[in-house]
Amino acid sequence: MTAPIRVLLADDHRIVREGLKQVLADAPEVQVVAEAASGAQVLAAVHAAGAALDLVLLDIAMPEGDGLDVLETLRREHPRLPVLMLSTYPERQYAVRCIRLGAAGYLHKGADPDDMLAAVRKAAAGGIWVSGATAEALATAVGRRGARPGTDALSHREHQVLRLLTSGHSVGEIGAQLGLATNTVSTYRARILEKTGTKNDVELTLYMLGRG
Template sequence: MSAPIRVLLADDHRIVREGLKQVLADAPEIEIAAEATSGAEALAAVQASGGPPALHVVLLDIAMPEGDGLDVLQALRKGWPMLPVLMLSTYPERQYAVRCIRLGAAGYLNKGADPDDMIAAVRKVAAGGRYITPATAEQLAGALDRDRARVGHEALSHREYQVFRLLTTGHNVTEIGARLQLAPNTVSTYRARILEKTGTRNDVELALYAERHARGDPAA
């Protein structure tokens, strides 16, 4: 029997972790080496393991407390560039897949993905490949075409996009500052840039903009 694929499973919802473990249990060569319930725990677990070769894949939720999943992804890419990170989310691919791949993720999976696809994704990234669905591949191609003239939410920096996502899910400036460890006036500056880049005037218009593009914009 070949050596096991050792996986770190990072998700703050226990029921999700248990479901993922049940799915991966169908592949005898995949082993859950560690679990984390926050971004900080995920980084600590990788640090404790020493990364590869003791750990082969990180399954990382995007919406994590104590460290946004995208920030954790960037930290992992910087500290352990040879450790594949497979992003997990309840968000549709069109909202996050391209952004995750651009930040260095080895793949993007919706938590509702078919179990066989989940197992195939872990196997592929553990072997050094990338797991990109046809839908994500199409979005990547479209994104490349638009790179010369980025507009709206596509023009947002990584940090601006984090603030954008939190604003449009009902968080206020103070809450966003606490979550991202930023001063409220810094968040307000990001908010002003976001309104300018999206052509909106206030949080209500911004929420409507986000809803419109979440439904229909493949590059969101």
């Protein structure tokens, strides 16, 4: 009998977790053994489970610990535990960044159920899941490596601030969520505007909409 793939499912929306569990239920060898609704809960669940986990399905936009920060922590503290990232953001915005940080792949939440199950199986087996869109994003990133224009030039923290800015959060709210001083967030914002060639938050949002 094939050993089960024991999964920790992490998303802050219960309805999304229920939908994902229904998709995973189509594969009898995949078992959701734990759930988490925040970054802090993910880390606590992984620490509690020890070796009883084979894979983490991790949302990027998580409260109490951004998904990318959680990914970095898991790769550092549990390097053998595969982490498959989930998001509603297009692959060209986050897939390359996630894989560079050590993710076992990047899945859009609207992915075909068969692709999702294939990604879970491949990541749990130690591979890296790369969809067609992710492969294109990786190829584009390699082609831009010399120039590093636009959002490709942003650091991990700048990318976090960018996501929150374009979601309508104020500088103060971003500081509270990321544990940063307001003036530090303002500095990151200024760097983001400079690197993207935009003048304000409205232009920045339009710039990101133009990138999908």
